[in-house]
Amino acid sequence: MNDSADNALPPISVEPLQIGDLVIDPPILQAPMAGYTNYAFRQIVREYGGVGLQATEMVSARSFVWLDQQAEFPDRLWGVEDEARPLAVQMWDNDPDTMARVGERLVGEFGVSVVDINFGCPVKQVTQSAHSGSYLLRWPEKMFSIIQRVVQACAPTPVTAKIRLGCSRECINAHEIAQVVEEAGAAALTVHGRTAADFFKGSADWEKISEIKPYLKKIPLIGNGDLDSAAKVVEAFRSYNVDGVMIARACLGRPWLFAQAAAALKGEPVPADPSLTEQRACLLRHYDLVVKRFGVEKGTMLMRKFACCYATGMYGARAFRTAAAKVSSQAEFYEIVENLFPRDPAPEAVESAGAS
Structure with a gap:
């Protein structure tokens, strides 16, 4: 669904989100996504506006310590x-001391606003190889130890946790985990409406997310999953018992989605998607920011998947996505964007269509 500037959704009363002493307004969060939510992407999102709290890519605490030693x-x-x-x-990670050590560094040296702990990642490298992420949903007592140590190390900066509904549909234990998270001292809980076994198959279960709220006494509940339009964000607040929402994959090729959602929550006209010409310019600015940081060769490689995200769902984008996934040089990247990225229809074509 693409919300347009002419589509003002009925207003809804939504309070700012309180995470510890931090006020998040609007209560719309950008999810941390490995390989995607780097500084360049966050900068693009910030320029469009509408996001209450942004997040980096998830950081391996163990790798952080190792890199620091080097x-x-x-x-x-x-x-x-x-x-x-x-x-x-x-x-x-799964070691409380390592997590606390890195959390303390993030607060003391980097001055971050929130330290979030990932208990939701379902990928094998994190779960099976490192016994971290959603693997830890099997071990609430371990989660308690990790959260408690990180909270102590990061105080007074708030610590939050992100989970899934459970390890599998046969083992949904988010209610129990929510209480553990709160008792350990976390300042907020984000729940993705799928289990670890689901990965990203099927639909996020917002009813199950909503059912968690009564188990939390003081901390806010943030819902996550399948929010790909301003209308769905409004519906999440209207129909489910959540205090905030987190937008993930849908924003990767549409960094303006947050601004659309923020307008919708106020009952204001939802801004239209940028024109394809403007989207092309956005993609090129994103590319330039990445290249400036990583150099042309690595930056071009990193932008392959992002370029494909920008064209997701567009009519006639298959050729662009196929070429972008293989691009290997800066000149080739610019050429592919110029020649294959979908274009706005010519004015005469629009007039003709309107008259038919």
Whole structure:
């Protein structure tokens, strides 16, 4: 669904989100996504506006410590020190001491607004190989230890947690986990409406997310999953018992989605999607920011998947996506964007269509 400027949704009363002493207004969060939500993407989102709290890519606490010992800087923290606030950094591991050590560094040296702990990632590298992410949903007592240690290390900066409904449809334990998260001292809980076994198949279960709210005494509940339009964001607040929402994959090729959702919550006309010419310019600015940080060769490689995101769902975009997925040089990238990225119809074509 593409909300247009002529489509003002009925207003809904939504309070700002309170995470510890931090006020998030509007209560719309940008999800941390590995390989995507780097500084360049966050900058693009910030320019469109509408996001209450942004997050970095998730950071491996163990890798952070190792890189620090080698006097190296984690790429995933690119831009964090000088970036606008509020800003969250999400980290993952299964060792409370390592997590606390890194959390303390994120707060003390990087000055982040929120430290988020990932208990939801379902990928094998994190779950099976590192016994972290959603793997830990099997071990609530371990989660408690991790959260408690990180909260102590990061105080007074708020610590939050992100989970899934459970490990599988046969083992949905989010109600129990929610209480553990709160009792350990976390300041907010985000729940993705699928289980770890689901990965991203099927639909997010917002009823199940909503059912968690009564189990939380003081901290807010943030819902996540399948929010791909301003209308769905409004519906999430209208129909489900959540205090905030988190937008993930849908924003990767549509960084203006937050501004549309924020307008919709106020009952204002929802801004139309930018023209294809404007979207092309946005993609090129994104590319230039990445190249400036990583150099032409690595930056071009990193932008392959992002370029494909920008053209998702567009008519006639298959040729562009196919070419973008294989691009290997800066000149080739510019050529592909110029020649294959979908274009706005010519004015005479629009007039002809309107008259027919």
